Amino acid sequence: MKNTTLAFAFVSPALLFLLAVLGWPLVQAAILSFQDVGVIGSEGHFIGLGNYATILGDAGFWRALGRSVVWVLSNALVQTLLALAAALILNQKFPGVRIARTWIILTWIVPTVVVVIIWRWLLSPSGGMINPLLIQAGVIERPVGFFATREGAMTTLIMINSWRWFPFTTLMMLAGLTRIPGDLYEAARIDGAGTFQRFKRITWPLLQPTLMVLGVVGTLLSFNVFDVIWLLTAGGPSGATQTLPVLIYETAFKGYRLSEAATISVLTSILLMGFAFLTTRAMTAAEADR
């Protein structure tokens, strides 16, 4: 048996499984997007590309897409900075480093609902801990509603989501850092390179493959975050945190326009698959160059 055939034989069970649990629903969503189904369970008729024309001509869709882009980029920036700092610290040798490495994943393993409840209470203007601390520090004069304004709500959500997810990124980066041979740092030190030089010339370049993978995985995960947003703001206030997943849910289950929601889902899938395809190709090319 040829190697290629053997490889296909090995991956075929996984491929078949994915086809069943991802491919089939995607096909169903695509079929639904060409119909005019309202409430789930009701009958629909074929209407061609009508839903696509409606959605692509709807300013609400583009605004939600814009918010999703802001959401993904902001989360990527905050999480990368936090994770890089944490990973560099955890890559050092100091007493208790093992405990610290285990401890840091705590926020990631806590269920979303618990995270939401914790932050709601912490940030509540009546009884929460954050407001009194900020008042004592002289940052604010009176309690503020962190989810009360458009900018405040989005910023707070990004910080909470980043707080939740940066340990995952930290662990990935830590794995990347531990793969960098210690000899390189030793040689650089002998050559007189300082801390920043060592980071710039060794750590950062050799961490690139890990960062690229994180960029793709993180973007896809981040883009599809629904639970934290829905549970904390439900897309509000006044639509300020309505990203595409929230828009899909609201269109399907609150607006009872299931086919339009399926259309947004299909468009989102195309967008994300395109992104994944292009970045994977770029990564492969970069790998070949190395």
Add this chain to the structure above:
Amino acid sequence: MMGPTRFLTIAGFAATLLAGTAYAEPVDLTVWHMEQPPHRVQRMKELLDEFNAAHPDIQVKQEPQSWGEVYAKAPAAFAAGNGPDLLFTIPDFTTVLKGINVVVPVDDLVKDLDSKHGFVEATLAPYKYDDHVWAVPAYNMAISLWYRNSVLKAAGVEVPKTWSEWQAAAEKLSTDGKSGIGLPANKQLYTDQTVYSFMVNSGAGDLYNDDGSIAFDKPETVKAYDFYSKLAKFSPADNSTWTWGEAEACFANSSCGMILQFGVINTYETQAEGDAADLGVAPVPHADDESASATISYSNAIMLTTKDEAKQNAAKVFLTWLLEPANYGRFLTMEPGLFLPVTNDGAKAESFWSDKTVTKYKSQVETMIANSQTGKLFGFTTGKVFPSIGAISAQNVIAETLQRVVVDGQSAADAARPGRRVCPKSPPNSGHAGERS
């Protein structure tokens, strides 16, 4: 002599017959309700256990759901063939499920129950259209203004009756980090309800024109939004995330001087002072140029959602049992002082008035019942029921428009104008307006 084969055949036949008669499987009914707090679930359990014990041929079980999710979950469950047999509802939710043909008319049952107990007509009306009755009313709820007599007295404030008095009261009560009033500004059903309480008090109770278009940017509606946004300035900063619980908590811990709520008695009794003489309740104040107060009133009801005839019959037995005055009062007092009777004999039922919390807060409960008499419900005021009301309610269009004022800083007139645009299209294939029968 009987051969062994013949003996076994006859014995088997007899055993089957006996098993069929003596051990007939009971009819199982599943009820979905949205009364999630543990003490309500417990009271429902007690009632169901009692019913099941008295009716061995019927077994009813409850599956509590949440209002936040049931609009999405129920249609999906019915589509998957896993829907409940009985489903608690409010009028706009009924239009959604009726649109996908899962609701069974209950004309005969309601007629029978009406002759026995006498339904309060206003609680039945939102479920009567398209020549049928689509649900059995179960309990009524109406929003009132809640306050503490001692707090108003200390601030030198009379119970407000008009909007100008109300604004002055909220201003005076806003001191020392306390909020004069707790009004929600979340995109959620509670905000829909409180905003509509303002709308009915400025003459903007009708959400629809006769032709089904949305009458949203009327001067009366704009006036209601404008005044709501002024009053909301005296509310806590996090009111854009509030649901019913946060408002009650704000009142219970004395952070809010007044709130608009269906009921606070149980929370006040269990988590606050519990001083019946100090707890005040009054009608929602009206605009200065209106002559009387009105409010939003919801009759919650129970839909029959099974096509199985045996289950339908069993459900009718259960609903008949539930509305018997001896049982009905205990059903209503699953949340004492919140759920109001929908039947005339229920309003007099010993089982209702003998509840210790209801007894203690009798005057408040009587005021709540009186307030409910002036209740209206958005989308159900013109005698026609338009299918888009389900989507309007599910998408919280009323609350969303408020957020344009409170969060985005738009003027009430500007916010209400796009109301026509943001009001959702009727879901496809959801039918036409139903005439009230």
